[in-house]
Amino acid sequence: MLQTDGRQTTGMHVGQTLDKARSRVWRPPFPGWKKPSGLLGVVLVSSLPIFSVFLLWEVVAQLNWVSASLLAPPSTALSVAVTYFTSGEIFPHLGSSLERGGIGLALAIAVGIPLGLIIGFVKSFSRALSPVIEFLRQLPPLAMLPVFLLFLGLGIRSQVAIVLWAALWPILLNTISGAQNVDVRLVKAARTLGAGRRHLFFKVALPSALPTTMTGIRLGASYAFLVLVAAEMIGADSGIGYLILNNQYIFKIPEMYAAILILAGFGIVLNYSLLWIEKVLIPWKGRG
Amino acid sequence: MTSVVASADRPAANAVPQQAKIAIEGVTKEFATETGGTFLALTEVNCAVADREFVSLVGPSGCGKTTLLEIVAGLQTPTRGRVLMDGEEIEGPGPDHVVIFQQYALFPWRTVAANVEFPMEVAGVGRAERRERALENLKMVGLDGFADHHIWQLSGGMQQRTALARGIACAPKVMLMDEPFSGADAITREILQDLLARLRTETRQTIIFVTHSVDEAIRLSDRILVMGTRPGRIVSTFDVTDDLRAHGDRVTELRDAIWSVLRKEIVPIIAEDDRRT
Numbered sequence: 001m002l003q004t005d006g007r008q009t010t011g012m013h014v015g016q017t018l019d020k021a022r023s024r025v026w027r028p029p030f031p032g033w034k035k036p037s038g039l040l041g042v043v044l045v046s047s048l049p050i051f052s053v054f055l056l057w058e059v060v061a062q063l064n065w066v067s068a069s070l071l072a073p074p075s076t077a078l079s080v081a082v083t084y085f086t087s088g089e090i091f092p093h094l095g096s097s098l099e100r101g102g103i104g105l106a107l108a109i110a111v112g113i114p115l116g117l118i119i120g121f122v123k124s125f126s127r128a129l130s131p132v133i134e135f136l137r138q139l140p141p142l143a144m145l146p147v148f149l150l151f152l153g154l155g156i157r158s159q160v161a162i163v164l165w166a167a168l169w170p171i172l173l174n175t176i177s178g179a180q181n182v183d184v185r186l187v188k189a190a191r192t193l194g195a196g197r198r199h200l201f202f203k204v205a206l207p208s209a210l211p212t213t214m215t216g217i218r219l220g221a222s223y224a225f226l227v228l229v230a231a232e233m234i235g236a237d238s239g240i241g242y243l244i245l246n247n248q249y250i251f252k253i254p255e256m257y258a259a260i261l262i263l264a265g266f267g268i269v270l271n272y273s274l275l276w277i278e279k280v281l282i283p284w285k286g287r288g
Numbered sequence: 289m290t291s292v293v294a295s296a297d298r299p300a301a302n303a304v305p306q307q308a309k310i311a312i313e314g315v316t317k318e319f320a321t322e323t324g325g326t327f328l329a330l331t332e333v334n335c336a337v338a339d340r341e342f343v344s345l346v347g348p349s350g351c352g353k354t355t356l357l358e359i360v361a362g363l364q365t366p367t368r369g370r371v372l373m374d375g376e377e378i379e380g381p382g383p384d385h386v387v388i389f390q391q392y393a394l395f396p397w398r399t400v401a402a403n404v405e406f407p408m409e410v411a412g413v414g415r416a417e418r419r420e421r422a423l424e425n426l427k428m429v430g431l432d433g434f435a436d437h438h439i440w441q442l443s444g445g446m447q448q449r450t451a452l453a454r455g456i457a458c459a460p461k462v463m464l465m466d467e468p469f470s471g472a473d474a475i476t477r478e479i480l481q482d483l484l485a486r487l488r489t490e491t492r493q494t495i496i497f498v499t500h501s502v503d504e505a506i507r508l509s510d511r512i513l514v515m516g517t518r519p520g521r522i523v524s525t526f527d528v529t530d531d532l533r534a535h536g537d538r539v540t541e542l543r544d545a546i547w548s549v550l551r552k553e554i555v556p557i558i559a560e561d562d563r564r565t
Contacts, residue, residue: 189393192361193407193458194383203410207397284396284440 069253077257084258093259094266096238100156101228104163108220112168113213116175121205126176137173141166141227145234154235159228166227167220174216178209211285214278221274225267240266308336309494310360310385310462314369317355317520328519329355333369335513335522337462337496342488344497344505344512346546348554352520353498354466360496361387361464373461383407383458390467392447394439400450401426401435407458425453428490429483445476449483456487462494470500481507502546506539514546516553524549 054074060066061073072080084090119125119133141162148158148165182205190204232241240263247256278285317330330352337343345353358364360371362380371378373385381387386407394403401422408418426432429449439447448468455463468484469477485508488495499505505512509528516523526546532538 183393185389185391185393186395188363188381189387189389190395190406190410191381192363192383192385192387192464193410193454195406195410199410203406204395207395210397282397284438 069251072254072257074257074261076254077261080254080258081261084255084262090243090262093238093240093243094262096156096236097228097232097240097266100159100232100239101163101224103156104160104228105167105217105221105224107160107164108167108171108224109217111164112171112216112220113175116172116213116216117179117201117206117209119172120176120179120209121201126180133169133172137169141223142230145231149235154237159231159236159239162231163224163228167224170219170223171213171216174219175209175213178212179205181212182208211282214282214285218271218274218278221270222267225270229263308372309339309341309374310335310337310496311372311375312336312356312360312369313372315356315359315366315371316368317352317359317364318367330359330366331519331521333520333522337494340492340494342495342497342508342510344499344509345515346499346502346505346512346550347515347520348517348550349500350520351515351517351553353515355520356515357387357464357466357496357498360462361385363387383411384461386455386458386460386463388448388451388455388463388465388468390470392444392451392471394447394450394454396439398439399435400431400437400439400442403439403450404454404457406454422453422457425457426450428456428487429453443476445472445480448472448480452483452487456491460493462496465495465497467498467500469504477504484508502543502550506542506546507533512546514549514553523553 057071058073058075061068061071061076119129144165145158145162148161152158152161186204186208187200190200195203228239229241229244232239233245236242240259244256244259244263247253247259312333312335315330315333316328318326318328321327333356335343345356347353355364359366360378362378362382362385378385395406398406401419404422404425405418408421413421423432423435426435429452431446431449431453434442434446434450439450442450448471451468469480472480481504487493488508497505497508506528512526512528513522514524514526515521524546526542528542532542
């Protein structure tokens with residue numbers, strides 16, 4: 001049997017369980033504290049920690065506890081980030097990162113889902129292919145970059161290849177496990193209702209696997225994001241990853257931090273969009 | 289009864305009455321155990337279910353009643369013996385002998401109506417027609433107005449009604465029900481039993497019904513088969529009529545009779561298990 005990435009999924013599960021436990025029983029952090037109510041209260045509570053981090057960062061930088069050649073205050077970084085957008089300077093970089101990441105992720109989805117469904121659905125396939133998959137997925141994407149560079153050269157093709165490589169495995173493995181763990185009762189029911197093997201594949205296995213597949217896509221997207229930034233630092237002449245490293249080379253420290261902040265924002269937007277897509281596509285998740 | 293189906297090339301077994309809708313002939317089921325031995329789940333089960341008959345299988349847990357139902361459903365194959373439907377051997381699952389499961393087994397990604405449409409969809413019925421028929425079926429189970437609800441928005445009782453509507457949508461020759469109401473609370477259960485009784489008079493459906501509730505069996509069936517355990521087999525048969533159901537004292541009498549058979553099956557097992565532990 002093929003396993004999904006244990007560390008990642010378990011980690012997420014523990015987090016989710018903790019969140020649930022926290023939301024069920026709410027204890028005041030100190031006596032006399034009232035539970036925040038209303039939108040304003042919720043926003044205040046959830047933004048307090050992040051605000052504190054920025055405040056600390058600002059103080060450390062402004063008081064020159066750390067040299068300005070190493071650390072720029074977030075206020076400066078933010079205003080530089082805004083200028084990046086107003087001047088339009090960021091868009092070519094954002095565009096090429098989006099292009100590489102988008103194409104790579106789309107290819108990983110286009111390959112991973114059909115392949116995963118077939119491997120998971122046909123028992124002999126999963127038995128035959130699991131050793132190969134287990135071997136290939138152990139190869140870290142960044143270790144594959146020299147190979148891709150060798151074959152595909154500097155530029156978009158090797159960047160897309162590495163994103164594809166990083167995103168493919170979680171999508172493939174999660175789809176396989178989703179197709180393998182279809183509820184036996186649903187298969188039995190479908191068969192007694194007259195479903196043949198083709199119907200079982202398209203009308204039972206495919207929708208059953210979707211929630212697990214979607215988790216794979218979210219994992220794949222975050223791997224793709226990490227790998228893309230690193231790859232852009234090594235073998236590209238544009239992209240957010242390139243911009244960060246290049247700013248460091250030419251001692252544009254505030255610009256470097258600005259690019260890092262933009263990158264973080266990009267990641268947050270990506271994650272929330274995927275969560276939203278998941279909600280729209282799989283409204284039954286967790287309620288089956 | 290005139291609709292006798294017996295194929296010319298295979299003479300119907302003599303032991304089985306000609307009008308049998310379902311004929312269970314010498315069904316034996318063995319399972320391989322982990323220690324390499326065999327476990328006899330069912331032995332020599334013989335039974336004929338007439339057209340439009342409602343037969344209940346009652347027995348203690350582990351008597352193989354679900355196994356027997358799954359063999360009739362074609363979801364399991366018997367080690368020996370066979371099951372005939374209208375004289376034809378059942379070789380696999382199919383909509384003409386559909387199963388209603390205890391845990392509903394509805395597709396969570398489909399709406400209520402789309403669940404009911406499923407058997408028609410795989411049979412190739414056109415979109416408009418199957419929608420129309422699904423709405424009719426939902427009306428029969430009292431779920432009109434819930435067609436476009438999601439499954440998770442329904443209560444357990446409503447989910448079982450949906451499963452029932454989906455079963456009816458198959459237009460089955462026989463409906464196989466595996467403890468369909470045992471997940472419901474007492475009140476919901478009564479309501480579902482009433483619904484099934486009404487549907488049965490409307491559709492004149494042949495039904496094989498597995499339950500561990502003697503009262504439920506008395507309430508719904510024409511005939512009750514009491515199963516014994518180790519190995520699973522039919523030990524007694526009781527006929528039930530509307531006339532009997534109308535007399536409380538006779539119902540009590542029947543219940544006591546069934547229980548005394550069941551007790552004989554259960555007591556030695558408890559004693560045996562006590563010795564083992």
